[in-house]
Amino acid sequence: MRETIDDLRAAAAHCTGCLLYRKATQTVFGEGPSDARIMPVGEQPGDAEDRAGHPFVGPAGKLLDRCLVAAGIDRSRVWVTNIVKHFKWVPRGTRRIHSKPGAVEIAACLPWLDAEIKAIAPSVVVALGATAAQGLFGSAFRVTRDRGRFVPFNLAPYALATVHPSALLRAPDEEIRHREIGRFVEDLRRAASAAT
Ligand code: URA
Numbered sequence: 001m002r003e004t005i006d007d008l009r010a011a012a013a014h015c016t017g018c019l020l021y022r023k024a025t026q027t028v029f030g031e032g033p034s035d036a037r038i039m040p041v042g043e044q045p046g047d048a049e050d051r052a053g054h055p056f057v058g059p060a061g062k063l064l065d066r067c068l069v070a071a072g073i074d075r076s077r078v079w080v081t082n083i084v085k086h087f088k089w090v091p092r093g094t095r096r097i098h099s100k101p102g103a104v105e106i107a108a109c110l111p112w113l114d115a116e117i118k119a120i121a122p123s124v125v126v127a128l129g130a131t132a133a134q135g136l137f138g139s140a141f142r143v144t145r146d147r148g149r150f151v152p153f154n155l156a157p158y159a160l161a162t163v164h165p166s167a168l169l170r171a172p173d174e175e176i177r178h179r180e181i182g183r184f185v186e187d188l189r190r191a192a193s194a195a196t
Contacts, residue, residue, distance in 0.1 A: 004119040005034055008112065012085060018108035020086035020101070025050045030081025030116050037195040038073060039122040039156070040064065041113065042082045043131040043164060047096050050087035056080045060166040064128075067165065067181065071188035077195065079120050083127075083135045084109045106135045117155040124194045125156045126187075129164025137161065148187040150194065158194035162187035 009029040015021060028045035031054060040056075048058030056064055061080075068075060084105055089096040101109075113136075117125060127133035133141045136159070137151055143161050153159030162184055171177035 005116070008115050008119060012112050015085070015109075015112070017111075018086075018105045020084070020088050020105055023089065024086035026053050027085050028053055028055050028082065028087070029085060029112075030079055030120075031055055032079030032120075033076055034079075034120060036079035036120055037077045037123045038126065038191055039079045039081065039117065039120060039124070040126045040128055041132045041136065042080070042128045044082050044084035044098075044101055045087045046098060046166075047087065047089070050089075050096075055082055059169055060164070063165040063168060063181075067185050067188055070185045071192055073188060073192050073195075079116075079122060081113065081116055083113055083132045085112060101131065106131070110135065114155065122156055123196045124158040124160070124191045125153060126191045127159070127161035129161075129167065132164075133161035148183075148190055150190075158191075160187065160191055162191075 012027045012029050015027055028049050042056065045055060046058045046060065049055055068078060084101040088099045088101050088105065090099045127136050130143045133143050141161065143163060147162050148160060150158050150160050168177060168180050168184060171180055
């Protein structure tokens with residue numbers, strides 16, 4: 001499958017399927033070993049990812065890495081990716097501020113994720129946050145209500161959603177952050193239990 005996924009990555013590098021490519025530095029495709037069993041799917045690359053060209057290398061990615069370790073998940077079993085593969089941002093002074101992708105951008109980008117999931121064929125897909133969860137499981141999906149539960153999904157044997165690690169970084173205080181990180185790690189453990 002390495003060939004297929006490398007072909008996909010090369011093709012996605014030239015994607016002009018929506019307008020996000022105009023302001024983003026580059027397409028940020030998924031990464032990991034091609035025999036990965038677990039596929040966390042985030043929203044879109046952030047500022048750091050857009051510059052580096054790699055997913056989940058910024059603050060949210062570092063927290064995700066720590067939580068994967070805490071859940072007993074070996075990074076070599078994980079393919080990390082996003083539902084939208086270009087950084088959507090608005091300027092604020094000299095900073096580039098994350099802007100939520102819209103339905104058109106998500107729909108334009110979904111075929112890449114579809115093909116990515118088929119090429120990697122993970123046992124379990126883990127949607128991180130509402131944007132990924134609703135893009136993958138439908139607009140009626142509510143992370144607050146449905147997180148941590150396996151849901152029917154046509155592209156992988158198992159799928160579930162949990163919060164996005166950036167939501168953990170925004171927790172209002174240390175106590176809440178600690179508790180929410182614990183719940184997140186629990187969700188990742190559940191995902192790992194389905195990974196064969
Ligand atoms: N947030 C995401 O959803 N994806 C990344 O790659 C980085 C931050």
